[in-house]
Amino acid sequence: MVSRRSIVGTIAAALIATAIGIVLSYVIHWFPVQASTQAHHTDTLYHVLVIASVPIFVLVVTVILYSVWQFRVKPGQELEDGPPIHGNTRLEVIWTAIPAMILLGLVSYSFVVLHENEKKPAGPEMVVNVTGQQFAWSYEYPSSATGGAPLKTTQLYVPDNESVHFEIKSLDVIHAFWIPAFRLQIDAVPGITTSYRATPDRLGSYPVVCNLLCGVGHGLMRSTVHVVTPSAFQAWLKSRASASGGASTGQPGAPASAS
């Protein structure tokens, strides 16, 4: 009934499909550019997850297709039944235990990545206060960052290769402070301060997106994070401080540029 040739051929096809799947998972551009050290860790985690998933999916589909090919009812078989196989304890133990081990392994690895992404850096860390309100983000650089008066602004500049601790508040409803290029996100929740840290490691400008429905303007609640060299960052701080004449302007209500 089950011919050796068909099995060998199918296993070969499944292995090839798995290989193609894994190669594809590297060819496809899943993510936007990586602009933080956290992004590298998260993307590696994703690739590991995909590589673990491809064989499982291929296994399921292969068994389905093989069954359709080999066990499909043939002329004259219309009233026949299959063999009355009720189960196989060893097989059932295997397909309970192996997935459980794979899953526990993956989730443990994800905790390692999480710990790596969230651990406090050895060196100094700049704090940026982020405020979400319908429908704009605003930022405040405290004295510890400016070395002078706190700076309130609607622009987000951060220095390259330096850990930044974003402390996030909301003035009205819940928002989510998502920087896809950093692979980081957390909600801005009324009444509490939430936070995450990012170490930008690629110069450039990247979107900041509100990722939690906050009302009619939710789709346009976007901002931009500029990763610049430390010297350019200091120059920007100075220019902002002199342009605004201190902390009095740059109201959090001012709409952020959606560029």
Place this chain on the structure above:
Amino acid sequence: MAAKLRAPGLYRAFFAFLLGIAFAAGLTWLVRMATGHSTYHHFLSEEPIMAVSLITAPIFFLVGLGGFDYWLYWASGRPTRPEDHSSHGAHTWKDYFRINTDHKVIGIQYTVTAFFFLFVGGLMAMLMRIQLAQPGAEFVSANTYNGLFSVHASLLIFLFVIPVFAGLANYVLPLMIGAPDMAFPRLNALSYWLLPLAGLMMLLSFAAPGGAFADGWTAYAPLSIDAPIGQDFFSVGVQLAGASSIMTALNFLVTIITMRAPGMSFFRMPLLVWANFATSLLVVIATPFIAASQFFVLLDRGLGFNFFDAGKGGDVLMYQHVFWFYSHPAVYIMMLPGFGIISEIIAVKARKPIFGYRMMAFSLLAIVGLGFTVWAHHMFTSGMAAWIRIPMAITTAIIAVPTGIKIFSWLATLWRGVLHLDTPMLFSLGFLATFTLGGISGVMLAMVAFDIHVSASYFIVAHIHYVLFGGSLMTIFAGVYYWFPKMTGRMYDERLGKWHFWSTFVLFNLTFGPMHILGLQGMPRRVPTYAAKFADLNMFISIASFGLGLTTLIFLYNMVTSWRGGPRAVANPWRGLTIEWQVSSPPPVFNFDRIPTVVGSPYEYGVPGAVHGTFAPAPVPATVGGASRGSDVVHRHTE
């Protein structure tokens, strides 16, 4: 006319509905006067009247319809009308529009109503895809767009997936266990009639001042607290749908526990019965939590309780915990009955016993238990205490194990079978493939570091549609085709069924597959416009989705024409062993002329001469205590 207004039915119900609104107006007027408002001015305030009417009008409507007649007579000490079975069975189409206590009529009422809301909800998805075909389109306003996806999700969750499973089970479950009806037929009728009210309420919110509720089916506070009155249409609608859900689940539990035919021990129950047993446990335990979350919202909105106002001692995150404590188990409420359907179909269509029957039953119970330990994985980025993420991630990964057991057992059931690849089987196999993808992306989302990137993005939209469309809806289509001959007494058109499957399967993947990439690339969900770089994929998705929408017309055409004029179905067109196939199609009004006796497992395909249930007098007395108690109930009902 006066007689019509006195007799239970739609006339009296509509009259009572108007009374309900008048009662709400009077009540708000009295309360406002008692609390110092001026007598006339505030009487004209429409919003409080509307808000109170949302609660009173449906209850009055149900009283008018006759949903409470028997209990009200009994409670007031008046003689209850003896059950003459006049409300059993459907003789004309009009019988589907009144209180009917026949589980088969109710099953069809449920199923048809749910599909009506599937088409309405699907139409909303089409409107959304028109809006999203290009960035910056202005097909609908942002507020309308937010209303569209909120009502789309609410209808498809609360008015389609959950009730359509209850409907299919309502029809076949009593037949499968050899019972003449559900345990509480009047309660069954009442739970059905709550549904169209809940659905119409959600739809009518589009006509409310300020538009439909527009903060998602999740209705996160505090956004939902200050929303226009349309929000109340959701909060109250969910109460009605939830009450319906709880009543049906209790009914299923009692029916399954007490009304099984003699000889049907728990481990002789078909897996569809097991699946609905597990689902009903979930519903009964979890649903009160979403009711609570929406009562909090109503009290905050209507009476200023400030549960979720952080500035006044409220706690914003508490809403999410209470909400997800229901809404995570709810995804299993929307999946386990489908698992049951797939088990029935694969065993019959592969002509083999279900592989590992006991593990299939135990894995359902494992999902029930674990299902309550994973809710906060929806909140990894919510700002809750960081440590909660660790245990919730572990349980979320582990809950994939019982689901995996089921997938592998179905695959092993196919192995060396004799596969009949007709429409129900095609949908079952398609389900196995798409649901596996949905399960895999679910496991990925358990990985906190990755979830932090894609939480609430289009990746989630893709995942949830792979689970609820590629998962639940595929099983629903499979089940509807499979039991169509039993429910209608007609055969459906096999060729159209296959067209329906292949077009749905291909276009489903083209529509929802690319959404994974959109999410990874950084596109948030619930936005009416998006950055220009996402334009190409969105256009592609929109075109595919229009095709997907059209495929449902094939289904609709097939169902309508086959029901009206398809070839007559024989009692057992699939040569199934379970009891529902041993009676005529459609079954007699009281299901069984003789109560069946169960003598073996429901899946003994390939065993020569194997029988699951027999209508002949059993040679051996029934073996199981619980089942013999069930038989008493059965006899009392049929006499």
